[in-house]
Amino acid sequence: MSDLFNKCREYQDAKRVQAAGIYPYFRPIESTLGSSVVTHGKRRVMIGSNNYLGLTHHPQVQAAAKAAIDQFGTGCTGSRFLNGNLVLHEELEKELARFLKKEACLVFSTGFLSNQGALSTLVGRNDVIYSDRENHASIIEGTQVALGDTVKFRHNDMSDLERVLNHTREKYEGAVIVADGVFSMSGDIFDFEKAATLSKKYDCKLYVDDAHALGVLGPQGQGTEFYFGSAAKADLIVGTFSKSFASIGGFVAGEAEVLHYIKHKCRPFIFSAAMPPAAAATVLECLRIVQQEPQHLENLWKNARKMKQGLTELGYNTLKSQTPIIPLLLGDDLAAFSFTQRLYEEGVFATPVVRPAVPEGCALIRTSYMASHQDQDLDYVLNVFEKLGKEFGIIGNVGRQTELAALAHVHFGA
Ligand SMILES: Cc1ncc(COP(=O)(O)O)c(C=O)c1O
Known part of the structure; x- marks a missing residue:
């Protein structure tokens, strides 16, 4: 002892x-x-901030946050599942899904919880996660909490991804390829189109963490998919509001049925208090600004x-x-x-x-x-x-x- x-x-x-x-x-x-x-x-x-668009100090964003405090108070004091679900959260989910051209979106309290929650909820015992070696710590956390195995591939190296898919894919039932859209340390962009081709070839879902791509890549900052502007699509987009969107909170966007499942099964979503009103209002205002002020x-x-x-x-x-x-x-x-x-x-x-x-x-x-x-x-x-x-x-x-x-x-x- x-x-x-x-x-x-x-x-x-x-x-x-x-x-x-x-x-x-x-x-x-x-x-x-x-x-x-x-x-x-x-x-x-x-020169060490993720406030890429500088919106934390935009007068309209600050006004929206203050108005939300006046209307809803300073905190939700509970999980969205129970007593903390605001009309602001639901409006944000609708607006964000529209912006990202996804069927649905689910808003979490942080980006970290979004990755940890989505991966651990979706990846079961017989499933596998293919994860880029430079992925963010919250993805690594998700891979560790998930019951299935994780196979890593060399950073942004699609021939290495194909090598590991080729060797291991048959052993598993479901599979997902996971990577940051923009890598948080080296600042390079995920080879999204090649990964999308591999995900189809090897029957995997494609999951992109757009924490550093939202507000940064694409014509209006919609993220990695829009930067490539191709027909290729990710099955799930995860992101955070703690960077370009000037606040705190996170989201998962994708197929409505998948988000409905996560909403009712995901412990980091159900057992953690909701994003505060001022944060939800901040993000809603940021979403309007990125579309109106290029x-x-x-x-x-x-x-x-x-x-x-x-x-x-x-x-x-x-x-x-x-x-x-x-x-x-x-x-x-x-x-x-x-x-x-x-x-x-x-x-x-x-x-x-x-x-x-x-x-x-x-x-x-x-x-x-x-x-x-x-x-x-x-x-x-x-x-x-x-x-x-x-x-x-x-x-x-x-x-x-x-x-x-x-x-x-x-x-x-x-
Ligand atoms: C790539 C990536 N994913 C997820 C997160 C977690 O986001 P949050 O700050 O909302 O918890 C971060 C934050 O550093 C990140 O860089």
Whole structure:
């Protein structure tokens, strides 16, 4: 026998980083001004947020949230199944299904619960999940809670997906291929059309997590399917409102019968309180805005292109990013922590990505850009990256850049 808490008392990793003065997590934000924040009394340009369209500070969105509080109060105080189902949730489901051109939609309290809930409800003992190795933690959680097996395939590699389908598909009854539409760390786009062909060939359902694609890809931000604009369709789209849609909450969209089943069987849906009124009203307003005000999506992509070009020209390795998520490959964890700290001191708020989220020796700074970033802020950020790139021996160091390119190739297929 041993004390259950021993591992907590022995855990030193975070304390060592704190003692070194380079701990980058849980920085308390005193106020946010859209694309910048105030922390420790100083304004810093935010390049670590998922607020892609900048809608958290849109006056109509804020007004809608306030009006919902006046009408419904601050919380639902219960699950939608029982006492917490608002007309706002149902209106949101109808509007979102229409926007995504799906039969139906079910709104959850978070995106994490949507993935965990949908996968664990649908995938039974004799079924299988084919999961991209870079999928988000909430998908991994879903695969672990689901009773069926999970078979992983190499990140965004359709020949590896076909290899594993070929070897294993016959052993199982139902099957689903699951991937992020836009990968949250490397910012590349799922090879959706090839995956759709494979899903038909091997009789699998296709499930796409559009957390980072909603509001970002497609003519109005409808997501991955619309970006490809082809006849291929996903059987299920999962997403979150915690990014472009400026709030909190998640959803699953697809066939009405499937959502009816999830609605009555899914524990994370039934036994967790509903998305609060202000959140539902926020998302409804965001949905209207993305359809009526295309300038946000245009600005987002203008800013993303400027930063991808600027960072690449400086000599950073940005993997295969094709979206407003632009990772910078740095190497070891310590370098990523120190780099993030120096960015912070220079007035730039970004976050590092270290083991186990990336392979050992492949730490990144994950940067992401917003519609509301102004050119002067982005130019400032590029100047800081130029200064720090020299300080950390990346810019002007061909040897180091070659090493990083080799790492990117081996571990990220870039
Ligand atoms: C790809 C992906 N899926 C799901 C989620 C979970 O969303 P939420 O923040 O709504 O729980 C995230 C959030 O980081 C994500 O990046």
